[in-house]
Amino acid sequence: MNRLSWFNVVSLTLGFAFLYIPMLILILYSFNESKLVTVWAGFSTKWYGELLQNEAFLNAAWVTLKVAVFSSTLATVLGTIAAYVMIRSGKFFGRTLFSGMIYAPLVMPEVITGLSLLLLFIGIGLDRGVLTIVLAHTTFSMCYVSVVVSSRLVTFDQSLEEAALDLGCSQAEAFRLVTLPIIAPAVISGWLLAFTLSLDDLVIASFTSGPSATTLPIKIFSAVRLGVSPEINALSTIMIAIVTVGVITASLVSKQQAVRQKKEEQAAERAA
Amino acid sequence: MNSTAFAPWEDPEATPLIQFQNVTKRFGDFVAIDDLTIDIYEKEFFALLGPSGCGKTTMMRMLAGFETPTQGKINLAGKDIAPVPPNKRAVNMMFQSYALFPHLSVWENIAFGLKREQMPKNDINDRVEEMLRLTRLEKFARRKPHQISGGQRQRVALARSLAKAPKLLLLDEPLGALDKKLRQETQFELMDIQEKTGTTFVIVTHDQEEAMTVASRVAVMDHGKIIQVATPDRIYETPNSVYVADFIGEVNIIEGTATPNGEDSYAISWAEGQSPLKAASAKPFSEGQKCHVAIRPEKVTINAQKPDGVDNLVQGKILDIAYLGNISTYHVELPSGTVIKAQAANTRRIARRSFTWEDSVWLSWTATAGVLLAE
Ligand SMILES: Nc1ncnc2c1ncn2[C@@H]1O[C@H](COP(=O)(O)OP(=O)(O)O)[C@@H](O)[C@H]1O
Ligand SMILES: [Mg+2]
Numbered sequence: 001m002n003r004l005s006w007f008n009v010v011s012l013t014l015g016f017a018f019l020y021i022p023m024l025i026l027i028l029y030s031f032n033e034s035k036l037v038t039v040w041a042g043f044s045t046k047w048y049g050e051l052l053q054n055e056a057f058l059n060a061a062w063v064t065l066k067v068a069v070f071s072s073t074l075a076t077v078l079g080t081i082a083a084y085v086m087i088r089s090g091k092f093f094g095r096t097l098f099s100g101m102i103y104a105p106l107v108m109p110e111v112i113t114g115l116s117l118l119l120l121f122i123g124i125g126l127d128r129g130v131l132t133i134v135l136a137h138t139t140f141s142m143c144y145v146s147v148v149v150s151s152r153l154v155t156f157d158q159s160l161e162e163a164a165l166d167l168g169c170s171q172a173e174a175f176r177l178v179t180l181p182i183i184a185p186a187v188i189s190g191w192l193l194a195f196t197l198s199l200d201d202l203v204i205a206s207f208t209s210g211p212s213a214t215t216l217p218i219k220i221f222s223a224v225r226l227g228v229s230p231e232i233n234a235l236s237t238i239m240i241a242i243v244t245v246g247v248i249t250a251s252l253v254s255k256q257q258a259v260r261q262k263k264e265e266q267a268a269e270r271a272a
Numbered sequence: 273m274n275s276t277a278f279a280p281w282e283d284p285e286a287t288p289l290i291q292f293q294n295v296t297k298r299f300g301d302f303v304a305i306d307d308l309t310i311d312i313y314e315k316e317f318f319a320l321l322g323p324s325g326c327g328k329t330t331m332m333r334m335l336a337g338f339e340t341p342t343q344g345k346i347n348l349a350g351k352d353i354a355p356v357p358p359n360k361r362a363v364n365m366m367f368q369s370y371a372l373f374p375h376l377s378v379w380e381n382i383a384f385g386l387k388r389e390q391m392p393k394n395d396i397n398d399r400v401e402e403m404l405r406l407t408r409l410e411k412f413a414r415r416k417p418h419q420i421s422g423g424q425r426q427r428v429a430l431a432r433s434l435a436k437a438p439k440l441l442l443l444d445e446p447l448g449a450l451d452k453k454l455r456q457e458t459q460f461e462l463m464d465i466q467e468k469t470g471t472t473f474v475i476v477t478h479d480q481e482e483a484m485t486v487a488s489r490v491a492v493m494d495h496g497k498i499i500q501v502a503t504p505d506r507i508y509e510t511p512n513s514v515y516v517a518d519f520i521g522e523v524n525i526i527e528g529t530a531t532p533n534g535e536d537s538y539a540i541s542w543a544e545g546q547s548p549l550k551a552a553s554a555k556p557f558s559e560g561q562k563c564h565v566a567i568r569p570e571k572v573t574i575n576a577q578k579p580d581g582v583d584n585l586v587q588g589k590i591l592d593i594a595y596l597g598n599i600s601t602y603h604v605e606l607p608s609g610t611v612i613k614a615q616a617a618n619t620r621r622i623a624r625r626s627f628t629w630e631d632s633v634w635l636s637w638t639a640t641a642g643v644l645l646a647e
Binding site for chain 2: 157159160162163164165166167168169170173177178181182261264265267
């Protein structure tokens with residue numbers, strides 16, 4: 001390793017400060033005794049207690065979780081199928097157009113996606129609620145899943161599938177027994193991506209949610225407009241904690257797997 | 273080989289297991305297989321030999337069901353296989369890349385095909401154990417493919433493709449990744465397994481020695497066509513073209529024009545001021561026809577003194593000696609500039625051999641030693 005020069009140290013510090021100081025402040029103030037967000041009055045966890053009493057927040061959290069689970073699962077199924085078909089179908093008429101259309105929502109402004117979905121739901125007379133948010137989130141997160149999965153499928157050795165067919169599998173069995181288990185890590189990351197996208201989406205959710213169902217980001221956003229409360233800081237801290245734990249676990253697991261695989265491969269080489 | 277040797281291709285009554293009937297395969301405009309017709313018989317160990325890109329893998333993939341012929345018909349046991357999908361064919365393939373399932377253990381890889389047939393659990397166990405024994409992998413049953421060596425992986429691939437006891441086993445350059453010693457061992461293992469199981473093997477290789485070692489018959493291919501199909505010894509001794517002669521082993525090719533000279537016998541004039549060569553050929557050549565004499569280096573005798581009573585005799589100077597331990601190949605330059613290779617067994621210690629670089633030597637061979645080829 002090169003020793004860090006003072007220039008690198010400074011850039012690193014500034015970069016990290018830029019990224020994390022706002023969050024640190026938020027976490028710090030969630031433990032503030034005072035109701036005034038800008039005045040430190042000693043350590044307390046009382047806002048976390050109050051959060052648990054807040055029916056509206058808990059409801060919104062529950063809706064958000066439901067929406068995230070359903071939409072990310074649906075998006076993963078659809079996105080994986082789309083990626084598989086795009087990579088495997090070879091050349092067919094209009095292929096470029098199709099694959100372009102799958103990825104278009106990635107660059108589409110969210111406001112437009114939200115608005116068009118709103119018009120659709122009104123047009124077909126669907127009452128806005130959990131169902132419409134799930135549908136909307138599925139639509140836009142599906143293309144993210146499809147990007148992640150197809151980048152894995154590109155490097156997938158197709159002869160594995162042919163071997164499965166050769167040994168008596170139908171196409172569907174070959175996918176279920178061979179392809180899916182092997183690309184599972186990509187599918188899972190696709191799911192996680194869709195899940196977090198759904199968790200923090202504000203724009204599309206505000207177009208497609210109704211009075212019967214509000215998600216947490218909408219709730220937080222409307223509450224903040226009346227002033228920041230320590231309760232919201234506490235809620236945000238919990239969300240940060242959940243995301244942090246998730247990310248660290250995922251990276252630890254994959255790192256451990258890579259290390260173990262490498263060790264085993266080396267052992268196999270030595271034994272040969 | 274004796275006269276009762278296995279040779280169904282000489283029996284007009286025998287029905288072939290595989291029949292390619294005027295099969296053509298095109299990829300776009302590119303012709304990968306060109307109007308190919310061939311019969312392969314049950315229990316054969318059939319080798320496809322040819323340079324890279326000549327269509328060997330494409331032939332295999334058509335048999336396995338991953339490609340369909342553009343034209344023509346492939347029969348397996350008398351039935352057209354075109355409508356049969358790969359998973360319903362009594363054909364298994366060992367892939368060039370092995371294609372082992374990385375998420376399954378060696379045991380599960382071998383059992384994979386058996387489970388698809390709804391075989392009872394006990395039978396699966398027995399069969400997998402049998403395959404593990406056959407390929408000497410008992411100790412590695414619980415390992416994943418990335419936990420074993422290259423040679424072991426190759427044996428797993430073989431065991432997996434044999435487990436379903438297919439009528440026909442396709443092996444696509446199965447030993448390509450192995451080093452020479454392991455490859456030779458495995459070749460004998462393959463022959464052993466083929467004999468024990470009675471399966472028909474079609475093996476693709478670009479290694480002519482491998483084809484000669486394992487195969488009952490060899491097909492030499494070029495540009496999607498089969499140039500010659502014959503037993504290894506016939507391919508070697510009586511190639512039907514300069515291409516085949518040159519592809520299999522070392523050969524001297526001397527170009528000349530033929531003059532009939534008695535029954536099945538020809539005089540070949542080949543260089544200014546040199547007496548014509550004598551060559552025998554059952555195939556007729558007309559007066560003045562261009563032809564090639566193909567002679568294997570081991571059929572050319574090298575002498576320091578001029579020998580008597582030989583059919584063909586030329587004098588030259590030793591240009592180079594390739595010492596291979598048991599034999600040496602001498603590259604001898606004739607006054608005409610032609611270089612002829614002659615091989616001799618090193619029966620004496622190297623320090624006592626009778627000739628060395630720049631020595632003048634006599635090369636001789638009989639009229640029947642070479643093959644006369646039109647092209
Ligand atoms: N799916 C394909 N699309 C286009 N060309 C192909 C395809 N498969 C094979 N080819 C071409 O057909 C020729 C024969 O290929 P192959 O059968 O793999 O040769 P070999 O196995 O003898 O090396 C090659 O020139 C290759 O480029
Ligand atoms: Mg090939």
